[in-house]
Amino acid sequence: MKTAFLYGEDLIRRDSRADEIFGPTRLEYTYELLKSYGAFKMPGSVLEPPREAGETDLVSFHTADYVAAVRKLSNGQEAGNPLRFNFSETGDNPVYPGMYELSTLVVGSSLHAAEMVAGGEASTAFNSSGGLHHAAPDHASGFCIFNDVAISIKFLVSRGLRIGYVDVDAHHADGVQNAFYDTDRVLTISLHGSGRYLFPGTGEVEEAGTGAGRGYSVNLPLAPYTDDAIYLWAFDRVVPPLINRFAPDILVTQLGCDTHYLDPLTQFRLTTRGYEEIVRKLKSLELRWVAFGGGGYEPSVVTRCWTLAYGIMMGVDWPDDIPADFREVYGLRTLRDGESRREGGTVERARRFAEEKVSAVRKLIFPLHGLEP
Numbered sequence: 001m002k003t004a005f006l007y008g009e010d011l012i013r014r015d016s017r018a019d020e021i022f023g024p025t026r027l028e029y030t031y032e033l034l035k036s037y038g039a040f041k042m043p044g045s046v047l048e049p050p051r052e053a054g055e056t057d058l059v060s061f062h063t064a065d066y067v068a069a070v071r072k073l074s075n076g077q078e079a080g081n082p083l084r085f086n087f088s089e090t091g092d093n094p095v096y097p098g099m100y101e102l103s104t105l106v107v108g109s110s111l112h113a114a115e116m117v118a119g120g121e122a123s124t125a126f127n128s129s130g131g132l133h134h135a136a137p138d139h140a141s142g143f144c145i146f147n148d149v150a151i152s153i154k155f156l157v158s159r160g161l162r163i164g165y166v167d168v169d170a171h172h173a174d175g176v177q178n179a180f181y182d183t184d185r186v187l188t189i190s191l192h193g194s195g196r197y198l199f200p201g202t203g204e205v206e207e208a209g210t211g212a213g214r215g216y217s218v219n220l221p222l223a224p225y226t227d228d229a230i231y232l233w234a235f236d237r238v239v240p241p242l243i244n245r246f247a248p249d250i251l252v253t254q255l256g257c258d259t260h261y262l263d264p265l266t267q268f269r270l271t272t273r274g275y276e277e278i279v280r281k282l283k284s285l286e287l288r289w290v291a292f293g294g295g296g297y298e299p300s301v302v303t304r305c306w307t308l309a310y311g312i313m314m315g316v317d318w319p320d321d322i323p324a325d326f327r328e329v330y331g332l333r334t335l336r337d338g339e340s341r342r343e344g345g346t347v348e349r350a351r352r353f354a355e356e357k358v359s360a361v362r363k364l365i366f367p368l369h370g371l372e373p
């Protein structure tokens with residue numbers, strides 16, 4: 001079975017948002033580094049071009065009003081007060097020319113990844129431009145205009161499939177959680193920085209779903225200074241037991257790598273080694289797999305993390321030395337980080353926080369699935 005990587009130059013157009021924080025560089029570098037390693041020439045790995053989503057796809061999750069406003073603002077037209085849709089010049093969501101086209105390309109690529117996996121064309125498909133998990137039905141949020149994750153999962157559910165969703169971005173997967181809060185067809189699990197410290201401020205253990213969806217929204221908040229060991233311990237205690245029990249038809253993951261210790265927006269302390277281990281654990285669930293990117297605000301980290309992730313999806317362990325052609329242009333020397341940094345007492349606090357939250361999740365959620373807390 002094939003592993004697919006979704007990418008094309010249309011995704012990195014230079015007229016996209018001017019600030020580099022969520023800019024195209026990270027996507028371009030990831031593609032270039034994978035190419036240097038020969039990822040797209042290996043048997044079983046295919047490079048798939050991006051594709052635009054149609055308006056029908058967008059309104060499966062977003063309001064027609066919001067979709068129309070994004071299109072107008074993108075073309076420089078009047079669309080009432082942009083603040084109504086959470087767009088502003090100084091916030092996380094500036095208006096920029098062509099944002100509609102770029103966003104529909106991201107959604108289309110995520111949908112194409114979902115279709116390939118659902119249709120049996122690929123066992124795993126990775127759209128690194130996707131994973132925009134904060135976007136709400138009627139407004140933009142946290143760098144996310146259209147929620148490609150919710151739209152793709154809705155598409156898969158409409159095909160009669162049950163979906164297990166795991167989100168390892170440093171921020172709570174609020175948009176995806178809200179989209180499936182009342183259904184037992186989609187099990188969402190989000191590990192993230194506690195809302196006490198980090199945007200968007202939600203994702204408490206008690207947000208467990210409603211009605212038929214009770215127990216199908218799972219939140220594991222973690223504290224600043226959470227490192228590889230704490231994160232992986234907490235992950236093991238929550239994710240594999242629930243996903244194995246739920247036994248979804250397809251695994252969907254958001255692989256944001258803003259948990260890395262060099263990330264400028266968060267206070268997690270993971271290394272590439274911890275990140276690799278997370279992705280390996282997801283792979284070892286042995287499910288058909290639709291993977292998306294997400295957060296990650298230090299391009300040299302994102303490039304390495306997603307290159308490692310795609311390698312794991314392919315079943316390849318890249319050598320640590322960055323290939324010479326990439327190294328010469330971009331200056332990166334090694335793929336993985338060295339040893340984890342030690343932070344003393346702060347790590348102890350993060351460990352206690354994780355223990356408390358893991359135990360709360362297991363007490364609240366596990367019995368709803370017939371599992372021992």
Ligand SMILES: [Zn+2]
Nearest residue numbers: 169170171295
């Ligand atoms: Zn994030």
